[in-house]
Amino acid sequence: MGGLDDLYQQLILDHYRNPRGEGRLDPATATVAENNPMCGDEVTVDVRLGDGRLEAIGHTGQGCSISRASASMLADSLPGRDAEEALELIERFRLVMHGEAEVPDELGDAVALEGVQKFPARVKCALMSWLAAREAIQAALAKDPETEGAVDGR
Numbered sequence: 001m002g003g004l005d006d007l008y009q010q011l012i013l014d015h016y017r018n019p020r021g022e023g024r025l026d027p028a029t030a031t032v033a034e035n036n037p038m039c040g041d042e043v044t045v046d047v048r049l050g051d052g053r054l055e056a057i058g059h060t061g062q063g064c065s066i067s068r069a070s071a072s073m074l075a076d077s078l079p080g081r082d083a084e085e086a087l088e089l090i091e092r093f094r095l096v097m098h099g100e101a102e103v104p105d106e107l108g109d110a111v112a113l114e115g116v117q118k119f120p121a122r123v124k125c126a127l128m129s130w131l132a133a134r135e136a137i138q139a140a141l142a143k144d145p146e147t148e149g150a151v152d153g154r
């Protein structure tokens with residue numbers, strides 16, 4: 001028993017030890033820092049947008065394995081998507097962490113964090129980087145002159 005839990009545990013450890021997207025983005029369209037004083041976790045998330053598309057996510061920080069693995073899974077699953085789609089997936093992940101949705105396939109390895117919802121004290125660890133990314137994407141969309149009215153110019 002516990003095969004799935006073991007697999008998820010391995011995935012979390014793998015992302016913790018080999019974080020995807022770790023480092024600052026240069027240039028970045030927007031940057032948001034978040035922290036979780038309850039656990040001592042800190043994260044800074046950079047996003048780069050181009051033509052309404054989320055081109056890249058970078059993250060730096062320190063904290064527990066769940067917080068670091070979650071930032072890695074974020075950077076692994078969202079870049080390359082339309083910014084609006086990325087925001088929808090972040091909202092889905094937030095609902096998953098509150099036990100109100102299933103993990104969609106698009107979120108890839110983040111499925112391993114599904115079980116965190118059973119530990120309310122750790123939910124913030126998992127959500128922190130995703131909420132920082134949401135804020136950064138929204139800030140970047142507000143800044144990106146090509147997002148609105150990009151249909152003209154032919």
Ligand code: ZN
Nearest residue numbers: 039041064125
């Ligand atoms: Zn934590």
